Every structure is written in C-alpha cells, then in structure tokens.
Amino acid sequence: MDIPTFADMLAAHERIGPYIHRTPVLTSSHIDGLAGAELFFKCENLQKAGAFKARGASNAVFGLTDEQAAKGVATHSSGNHGTCLSYAAGRRGIPCTVVMPRTAPQAKKDAVRGYGGRVVECEPSTSSREAVFAEVVAETGAEFVHPYNDPRVIAGQGTCSRELAEQVEALDAVIAPIGGGGMVSGTCLSLSNIAPTVKIYAAEPEQADDAYRSFKAGRIIADDAPTTVADGLKVPLKELTWHFVSSHVTDILTVSEQEIIDAMKLIWKRMKIVMEPSSAVPLAAILRNRELFAGKRVGVIITGGNVDLDKLPWLS
Template identity: 75%
Template structure:
C-alpha cells in the first residue's frame, strides 16, 4: 500500500501554494479560561472553498500529467471535498464530477455547481456513493480523487498542521475532527516528523463513532450511514488513513450532538467566526476534556465553515 512520506508533504506545499490561503491562527481568551490552557485555532474555515480539503484536492489535481488531466476528475463527497475538488479543477481548467448524497446541504451542492462541477445525487450511504462513482469512472476515464484514502490528498492535508506548528512553535497536543481520516492522517504525518513528542487527538461524534471503535478493536469497523449533525464526518476509515490512525493517534474523543451544537454556537458568539458542525466536534472535545488539556498548549484545527444558513442547528426548523 502506497502511503505518503514527509517528502511528499514538502512537494505538496510547493505545488499548492499558488492556489490556497495560508490561513490564520486565532486565539480566544474566553476559551483559554474555560479550558485552563493555551488554545490556538488553525482556521481552515477561511480557506479557499471554505475548508481544509482544498489542500489535498489541489495537490491531487496539479499532480496529474496533461494526458490524465484531459479526462477530468471525479469523486464522491458529502460536501467539502466536492467543493475543493471542483475548485481545483476550475483552477486547472479541467472537468469535474461529484457523486453527492441527496441529503447533503443544498448550499454545498450549489457551490459545486458554481465552481463548474457536475453533481450526481445518490442515496445517503457509503455503498451507494462508491457504486455510482465506480460506474462514472469506468464510463469517463476520469481520475478518481478519493476524499481521504489517497496519498496525494493526505500529503496535501498535512500542510495544514505544518503551517500551524511553524506559526506557534512547540505544542503539547493537536485536536482535529475525524471522519474518513484525511486531516488526522496528515496531522500524524507532520507531527511524527516535526514534533514527535506532541499528542494527537481525534474528535468524533458519538453518533458516528466507527473510528473510535476501530482504534479500540485494532481493525477498521465501518458504519454505512450514521446520523449526526456533523455531516462531514459520516464516512469510515480506509487502509491508508487507518495506517496513520492506528500508529500515531493517542486517543479518539467522543462528543454528543448537543455538545457539537453548543461548541459551534460558542465559537460563533465568542470568536465571531463561522464554523460548521464538523469543525465544532474538535472544539466540543476540547471543552468536554478540559482536564486533559489544562495547563497545555493545544492546537485545534477548525476544518471548515460551509454552513447552510437557513438550517442552523440551534434554530427550530
């Protein structure tokens, strides 16, 4: 199995630099006081296409030779990878098609189309996504850029934590959300090279806790269609991401649906920035486990800010 190395991260950084933002690192005195430590938020909600996934998508798209690129790219995604891949394809001037569950936020479907991507809707399960995508690739010859189980994608995501530690220096721990594991794998890749003593924590909804159960069991356990407000975290680990999670993640911290919504609202209120529920999972894990992080210097990756403003989770529908 081909897994990326830190040399791949260095190449990815150079390759994607013209196409992404170096996102800010923000702090909150209120949240520092709440946790009893120093918390540094890497704000990928300010990233192009609104999420960290543009890093991996750009690395994959701009890695293609001209012959492969001519057939376009394709993927399946509940939202942010879809936006990111279609953005990257637009930057390179090639076609893109995305298989999306019919339950994905309409705002994300619309944004894919705004970037010039084509949307194919499927039933909201991993099996349905993968079956439709397989047929699409066979018919078109498009390059399949997996949302997370792709060495090009993992190497691109690793540039996020690299920027974080370059900006704030030594750090005791990093917390990032986990679904399929692309961001946490990239974080493992960077920290194992640059800060091997730092703890790595993944944050996951209790309603979609397959990564937690996988880590405890020592093998991949899948959930096909879990129900959680964190729509970006409904997918399961795959071989490449399991490689990193099983070797480098110190623990997976679970949070409830109400804790996710409360954390999202807290960040909106106190930091005056927009984050989506999947990002809020990491904040909720920080707050729920404040004793674990008291007195520590902690990095939290806010993975995205793509929110359907007509369906905010604290509003009655």
C-alpha cells in the same frame, strides 16, 4: 499501500502554494478560560473554497500529468472535498464530477456547481455512494481522487499542521475532527517528523463513532449510514488513513450532538467566525475532557466553514 512520505508533503506544499491560503491562527481568552487551556485555532474555514480539503484536492489535481488530466477528475463527497476538487479542477481548466448524498447541505451542492463541478446525487449511505460513483467513472473515464484514502490527498492535508507548527511554538497537543481520517492522517504525517512529542488527538461524534470503535478494537470498523449533525464526519476509515491513525494518534474522543451544537454556537458567538458542525467537534471534545488538556497549549484545527445558513442546528 502507497504511503505518503514527509518529502511528499513538502513537495505538495510547494506545488499548491499558488492555490491555497496560509490560514491564520486565532485565539480566544474567553474560550481558553472555559477550557482551562491555551487554544490555538487553525482557521481552515477561511481556506480557499471554505475548507482544508482545498489542500489535498489541489495537490492531486496539479500533480496529474496532462494525459491524466484530459478526462477530468471525479470523486464522491458529502460536500467539502467535492467543492474543493471542483475548485482545483476549475483552476486547471479540467472537468470535475462529484457524487453527493441527496441529503447533503444545499449550500455544498451549490458550491460544487459554483466552481464548475457536476453533481450526481446518491442515497446517503456508503454503499450507494460507491455504486453510483462506479457508474460515473465508467461513463467519464475520469481520474478518481478519493476524499481521503489517497496518498496525494493526505500529503496535501499534511501542509496544514506544518503551517500550524510554524505559526505556534511549543504545542503540547493538536486535535482535529475525524471522519475518514484525511486531516488526522496528514497531521500525523507532518507532526511525527516536525514535532514528534506533540500528542495528536482525534474528535468524533458519538452518533458516528466508527473511528473510535476501530481505534479501541485495533481494526477498521465501518458504519454504512450514521446520522449526525456533523455531516462531514459520516464516512469510515480506509487502509491508508488507518495506517496513520493506528500508528500515531494518542486517543480518539467522542462527543454528543448537543455538545457539538453548543461548541459551534460558542465559536460563532465569541470568535465571530463562520464554521460548520464538523469543525466544532474538537472544541466540544476539549470542553468534555478538560482534565486531559488542563494547562496545555493545544492546536485546534477548524476544518471548514461551509454551512447552510438557513439550517443552523440551533434553529431547529
């Protein structure tokens, strides 16, 4: 495995600076009161292309040689990575193809196309996604940028927690949602070097809890097609992300579908910011495990804000 280093993360931050936002950290005294802790929300929903994945995608795209970039880039994604890779490819002026589940939110498909990317649909399973993607690469010869099992992507994602550590002093813990583990891995990469005493937690839906089960079993356990409102968290861990998760994560906490929806609605109502269901999973985990975070200063990474406004989960 080509494991990214702290130096890779620092180089990534320099490389992607012109293409990303240094996103704000927001607080809510009301939510602090409910949690019994001081929460600091790193708002990657306000990132370029609406998600933290603009960081890893930009690092991968702008790290390519001209020869590599000539045939474009391709990936498979439930939405945000595809959107962000299309964004980055558009900034470099190269083509981008994204294999997406046919069930992915229409808003995310539209976003990929809006940045100039091409969408190729597949069935909503890991096996279908990978089979269709193999056909795309054979057709185009494009450079594969994996959504998370890619050292360039992980190094880019690590820039988020680097910023958070600079913006908020004396954190006791940081919590982020986990699907494939790219953001959590980047968090581990940065904080294990910058602030090694900070505990790193991952939060996951009960209905897509393969990372939780992997963590407890000590090996990767992959689900093929889990069903959850948190559509960005349906993918399994891979070798690179498992390296970081198994080495640096303190624990993985799971939450119910209703807890995810309630936490999402709470943030919309009290903080007045748009965020997607996957981004609500960490707050749901904090509220479910108040005793674990009581009195602590906790960084909460809100990973994205690309949600279909016509299909908000509390309307169904």
